[in-house]
Amino acid sequence: MTLRSFSCLIIVALGASGCATQTGWTPTVDTYNDRNSYRLNQDMQECRQLAEQASGGTAKEAAIGAGVGGLIGAAGGAALGAIIGNPGTGAAVGAAAGGIGGGAKQGIQSEDRFKNAYNSCLRQRGHTVVN
Numbered sequence: 001m002t003l004r005s006f007s008c009l010i011i012v013a014l015g016a017s018g019c020a021t022q023t024g025w026t027p028t029v030d031t032y033n034d035r036n037s038y039r040l041n042q043d044m045q046e047c048r049q050l051a052e053q054a055s056g057g058t059a060k061e062a063a064i065g066a067g068v069g070g071l072i073g074a075a076g077g078a079a080l081g082a083i084i085g086n087p088g089t090g091a092a093v094g095a096a097a098g099g100i101g102g103g104a105k106q107g108i109q110s111e112d113r114f115k116n117a118y119n120s121c122l123r124q125r126g127h128t129v130v131n
Helices: 003-019 037-055 058-084 087-124
Strands: none
Touching (some): 037 087
């Protein structure tokens, strides 16, 4: 597998995991009977920053997952390709499949960690988080 095809793999994996992004999501908070509602905007900003640190960042995690998945997929694909008679093609196909799957999986897991950390932070500050 060439450096160019591996770079394309990373780009595709990051694009596939792009649906799991931390930028657009915010939790829904019920401010009814919330004695800390006056602090909600400040708490949301601070909790978002903490959650981003705790999750590692979706794009970064997706890139790591794509790299690891691509390497594992390439090894498995090369072995399968060797049996069929074309280890190079097998490695390329395996790397693509492993990279996309690994990148998407890591991105989604990072997004879940982000949401959980964000919600937990707001709850610990006394807010009622709906989702």
